[in-house]
Amino acid sequence: MSFPIDSNLKNLNVSNEKFIQTRVFQSKVFDTRYLQETAIGGNVLLVNIVSYIKDNNTDKERFLNANRSRRFKCIFSFLYSVYVSALDEQFRKKLETANIFLSLVEKHWEIGNNFFDRERFKKNYTARWNRFKKSQIINDKNTETDTNLLDINSMVDTLDKIKTVLDFCFQFQNSESLNYIKKNVMSIFNKKMEIINSKFLKLKIYSKKPINxxxxxxxxxxxxxxxxxxxxxxxxxxxxxxxxxxxxxxxxxxxxxxxxxxxxxxxxxxxxxxxxxxxxxxxxxxxxxxxxxxxxxxxxxxxxxxxxxxxxxxxxxxxxxxxxxxxxxxxxxxxxxxxxxxxxxxxxxxxxxxxxxxxxxxxxxx
Incomplete structure (x- = not known):
């Protein structure tokens, strides 16, 4: 016996699909991340996998089954990085979000429907996300002057190296580590200005000056x-x-x-x-x-x-x-x-x- 699809659920999925399409694909976030990973990051394995599955539709299964674990891990790591940096945690908790995301990836790469194992992706995502959250826990009792758990100098260096919005979202996706930045933003800013001032005094040609x-x-x-x-x-x-x-x-x-x-x-x-x-x-x-x-x-x-x-x-x-x-x-x-x-x-x-x-x-x- 078949049951009719709930119209509210269907409308919700359409809305979520449009949101993901706009935020991840139309904004070029997906393509930019792929270029960062391959052309800049030198991930040759990812290039080979994507090229093969796009060009050899009839031979995909045999290709991926050979050394399946390594190849799945490579693809999954890339998709995971896009998934968690482009879509916030609350949105990812919505029903069918992972399915919709993978369907849009398949459509974008033109590799056919249901190519990616949904359940495996969800299990791996959940396990990896939980490990990440546990590893990033920072005591909520931190204040602007309490830097025992995370040194202000280190944070200045970390933020200084971040080049894109996606990199920031990926690195600080954990709410507690993000809260640390919010709570200590003035201390981080003041330390940054101290560093700029020091460079300016030593190197008169240094273009930056501290901001008051x-x-x-x-x-x-x-x-x-x-x-x-x-x-x-x-x-x-x-x-x-x-x-x-x-x-x-x-x-x-x-x-x-x-x-x-x-x-x-x-x-x-x-x-x-x-x-x-x-x-x-x-x-x-x-x-x-x-x-x-x-x-x-x-x-x-x-x-x-x-x-x-x-x-x-x-x-x-x-x-x-x-x-x-x-x-x-x-x-x-x-x-x-x-x-x-x-x-x-x-x-x-x-x-x-x-x-x-x-x-x-x-x-x-x-």
């Missing part, structure tokens, strides 16, 4: 004064921070991309400021992929933390809107643009020119 977070607030004040000088009214709202309207209006008039996105619309490679509307109130976040690093109803506080996290994660690049906001605030606060360049990112002249215009208007009207 109190000085960053000058940038906010200049934006508000600039908005006022243009004759724009500051429309106060109980629903959202009016500072968002001011920045968005300025960015729009200067053909810059919006630096604020809805949290549920961001790609998994996103690093910037997002928001959610709940109970007639807008909450702002510093987001890195699906991870929320900081939240507040006050946008200026979130921008401040956004600056701090970008200083301690110097190699993770920003999307256009986020990059322009980061550069604009830095230039308005009196810092050289070199202090706010992420890696080898190309500077958008429009944001630097906007900062110069705002500075000029503020000086003329002092």
């Amino acid at each position: 977070i109190d000085q960053i607030k000058i940038g906010y004040e200049k934006i508000l004064r600039y908005n006022e000088k243009l004759g724009n009214k500051l429309n106060k709202s109980e629903f959202r921070d009016s500072f968002q309207d001011v920045i968005e209006e300025i960015f729009f008039k200067n053909n810059l991309e919006n630096p604020f996105l809805k949290f549920d619309k961001i790609p998994s490679s996103y690093f910037g400021i997002t928001y959610k509307d709940q109970n007639n109130k807008r909450n702002y976040y510093v987001s890195i992929g699906a991870i929320i690093l900081y939240d507040s109803f006050k946008l200026d506080q979130v921008i401040e933390k956004f600056i701090i996290y970008n200083q301690i994660l110097p190699k993770i690049r920003l999307t256009k809107g986020s990059k322009d906001l980061y550069m604009l605030i830095g230039c308005l606060s009196g810092y050289d643009k070199k202090c706010f360049i992420k890696g080898r990112a190309i500077i958008n002249k429009a944001s630097v020119e906007l900062a110069a215009e705002i500075n000029d208007i503020c000086i003329l009207n002092d």
Whole structure:
């Protein structure tokens, strides 16, 4: 006897499939991770396995059965890294998430339906995830000054080496290790500034200078004064921070991309400021992929933390809107643009020119 499929379950699966498709595949996260693993990481075995199963459909079973354990481990390790870094733990707990993910992988690689052993993937994922959580446990009683379990200097070095959002999400997927960063972010930031200052004093040609977070607030004040000088009214709202309207209006008039996105619309490679509307109130976040690093109803506080996290994660690049906001605030606060360049990112002249215009208007009207 067959039973009808629950329509609610079917709709939920369709919704989850669209979410995974957007976050993992349309955003190029899957392809980027594959290139990192193969072209950059030199995983020749993974290249050979994927090439073979894509080109030899009739001989896949015999190929994989030979040395099956090693080949499955290679494929699984790659899929696991994408699965846990692109999709947060709560989402992975949803019904059929693993099945949908594997189906989309099969579709993306054009290797036929049900090629991957679902049950084996789930068992291996569960075992590996549980081992990871146990190995990453950090005492919740840690404070900003208690660094016995995890040294601040080591954390500065670790964060400095992270190059992508996916790498960060994968390395700090455990909630307790992530909480350590959140609790100690100011200590990490201060140590990072000490290191930059030391290098600057020793090497006068060193391009970076330490950032004083109190000085960053000058940038906010200049934006508000600039908005006022243009004759724009500051429309106060109980629903959202009016500072968002001011920045968005300025960015729009200067053909810059919006630096604020809805949290549920961001790609998994996103690093910037997002928001959610709940109970007639807008909450702002510093987001890195699906991870929320900081939240507040006050946008200026979130921008401040956004600056701090970008200083301690110097190699993770920003999307256009986020990059322009980061550069604009830095230039308005009196810092050289070199202090706010992420890696080898190309500077958008429009944001630097906007900062110069705002500075000029503020000086003329002092």
